[in-house]
Amino acid sequence: MLSIEAPGQVTLIEEKLPDIPEGGFMVATTHSGVSAGTELTYVKGTNPYLTSTWDQALGLFTEGTPSIEYPVRGIGYMQVGLVVETRTRAVREGAMVAMCYGHRTAYVADPMEDRFVELPDDLDPLLGIYVAHMGPICANGLLHAAHDLHGPAVQQLGDGVRGRRVVVVGAGVVGLLTACFARSGGAAEVVVVDETPARLTVAEALGMNVMAADDDPAVALKRRWRHGPGDRGADVVFQCRGQTRALALALRLLRPQGTLIDLAFYTQGAQEVRLGEEFHHNGLTVRCAQIGRVPRGLAHAWDRERLSHETIALLRQHSGVLRRHLITDVVGFHEAPEFLADLSTGRRQTIQAVLSDDVEEEGG
Numbered sequence: 001m002l003s004i005e006a007p008g009q010v011t012l013i014e015e016k017l018p019d020i021p022e023g024g025f026m027v028a029t030t031h032s033g034v035s036a037g038t039e040l041t042y043v044k045g046t047n048p049y050l051t052s053t054w055d056q057a058l059g060l061f062t063e064g065t066p067s068i069e070y071p072v073r074g075i076g077y078m079q080v081g082l083v084v085e086t087r088t089r090a091v092r093e094g095a096m097v098a099m100c101y102g103h104r105t106a107y108v109a110d111p112m113e114d115r116f117v118e119l120p121d122d123l124d125p126l127l128g129i130y131v132a133h134m135g136p137i138c139a140n141g142l143l144h145a146a147h148d149l150h151g152p153a154v155q156q157l158g159d160g161v162r163g164r165r166v167v168v169v170g171a172g173v174v175g176l177l178t179a180c181f182a183r184s185g186g187a188a189e190v191v192v193v194d195e196t197p198a199r200l201t202v203a204e205a206l207g208m209n210v211m212a213a214d215d216d217p218a219v220a221l222k223r224r225w226r227h228g229p230g231d232r233g234a235d236v237v238f239q240c241r242g243q244t245r246a247l248a249l250a251l252r253l254l255r256p257q258g259t260l261i262d263l264a265f266y267t268q269g270a271q272e273v274r275l276g277e278e279f280h281h282n283g284l285t286v287r288c289a290q291i292g293r294v295p296r297g298l299a300h301a302w303d304r305e306r307l308s309h310e311t312i313a314l315l316r317q318h319s320g321v322l323r324r325h326l327i328t329d330v331v332g333f334h335e336a337p338e339f340l341a342d343l344s345t346g347r348r349q350t351i352q353a354v355l356s357d358d359v360e361e362e363g364g
Contacts, residue, residue, distance in 0.1 A: 002103035002336055004072040007045035008344065010337040013073075017108050024110045025086035030096070032103050032333075033078025033129035034353040036343055037172065037242060037265060042072045043344040046267040074102035078129035080119070081107065091118060098131035098308070103355060105333060117308045120316075124323055126330075127315045129354060130177065135311025136304055137291045138177040141263045142185060143302055144289040145236050148259045152297030157310050158185020160236060165225050166190045167234040169213075169250045170241030171199035173352050174263055176326060178238045179208050180318055181310075191234075193217050193249070194241070202351060205325040206318070218252035231255055239264050244272040256282040261289050329353040 001015040020026050041047035048054075050072075053064035077100040086093050090111040097116040101107045109116065119128045145160030154160075158181075166187040168179040171194035182190045192203040192210050200210040211217040222232040233255035239247055242264040250260050251273075278284065294302045315322065328351045331339050336355050342348040 001073060001105075002075065002340075004042050004070065004075070006070050008043065008341060010043060010340045012334070012337060015104065017106060020085055020087050020108055021110065023088045023090075023112070024108060025083050025088055025091055026106065026108045027081025027097060027099070028084045029079055029081045029105050029107065030356065031078075031080040031126055031129050032076055032355040033134065034103075034336075034340070034343075034350070034355065035077065035134075035173075036350055036353065037174075039075050040340070040344050041265070041267055042068075042075055043340055048267065074104075076100075076103040077133040079104075079107075079132070080125050080128040091116065095119075096125050096128065098128045100133050103333075103336065105357065115304065117305070117312075120312065123312060123315060124319055126327060126354060127319060127322060130315060131308050131311050133291065134173065135177060135314065136307035137263065138174055138181055139307040139310045139314075140291050140294060141178050141238055141240075141261050141289045142181045143298065143307070144261050144287050144295055145238075145259065147295035147298060148236075148261075148285070148287060154295075154298060154302070156185070157181065158187075160185075162186035163188050164235035165221075167217075167221065167237045167250070167253050168192045168208075169237060169239045169246050169253070170194060170264070171196070171203045171210075171351075172240065173326065175238070175240035176203060176206060176208075176351070177314075178240055178263065179203065180206060180314055180322070182238070183207070184314055184317060191217070191221065193253075198349070199351065202325050202328075206321055213246070213249060218249065221253060222255075225255070227255055234258060236261060242266055244268070244270045248273050251278045251284055251286075254278070254282065254284050257284070258282070259285040259287060261287050263289050327352050327354060330356050333357060 003011050003013045049068040050066050052061040054067040079099045083095045096119040099116045117131050142157050146154040149160045161182045166182045168175045171192050179190050179192050192208045193213050195213040203210045226232050234253045237250045237253050237260045239250040239262045333355050
């Protein structure tokens with residue numbers, strides 16, 4: 001199991017697995033995706049859970065004993081495992097399942113407590129890392145855009161982007177998957193904006209239009225996208241980069257009374273967001289889309305299982321190009337401590353890294 005002992009200190013420790021209970025099953029991890037955003041906040045020591053108390057009842061961070069203290073263990077939410085033993089009819093031995101149980105080489109699960117999604121035989125298990133959690137995060141962003149336009153009358157995931165002009169700010173995993181969802185949902189045009197040329201190259205390889213963030217894309221797009229007199233810009237912007245300058249740029253890209261769907265995680269506050277300018281003068285809306293909640297009135301129809309189903313459909317549709325361009329690093333579990341430490345200090349860059357016991361098979 002991966003353990004973060006202190007900021008910058010990542011190790012592997014042995015963990016004794018419990019016996020498989022009646023009704024439970026055990027998986028051997030085949031792939032474990034690394035979140036280069038959320039997970040690195042624990043390696044860097046910037047996650048708010050490490051410095052304050054999260055009051056679940058009030059929904060507030062307050063001063064007090066940190067909700068999470070070092071060592072931090074069990075992080076990671078993109079696991080694929082092979083069911084090697086089962087004592088339940090809920091899942092068969094030999095099935096490949098997507099789950100969220102942290103960076104472990106094996107795990108004993110209880111179907112009454114642990115969510116799992118059985119992967120179809122025709123889906124590359126390497127892409128299965130997105131099925132349980134990461135894909136639903138991005139799909140939920142699309143769902144928020146649909147709800148913004150149609151309220152509880154949403155019928156399809158693409159209802160908020162179909163025929164509309166869309167910008168995705170940030171070409172990390174969240175941004176790229178969100179862009180793929182938007183294009184599959186029938187957007188009239190999808191433009192991906194980022195500061196890093198290498199990430200824009202990946203977005204282009206996925207078939208997206210791209211613009212560099214430092215070229216003031218707001219001016220270029222507002223000249224191109226006209227809705228009427230004094231009405232120019234993107235219908236909807238998905239902000240997927242945890243930098244406040246990215247949020248400020250995203251607001252500039254919107255047409256008047258447009259909506260920004262925010263999927264980013266800002267650990268350093270928001271000093272660069274300028275609410276007295278485009279946000280105020282254009283009457284914009286910012287909606288935070290987090291996987292813990294779907295939009296009000298949609299929970300009965302759009303649960304996590306449906307979002308995982310939408311993810312599987314997307315992965316099937318784009319499996320080849322996603323496998324070639326989105327998965328940038330496949331490393332062995334034994335390399336994980338050094339790899340995460342290098343990512344946290346910037347010595348290495350990645351879009352999607354995956355830990356695997358069989359690196360040679362995956363070409364990493």
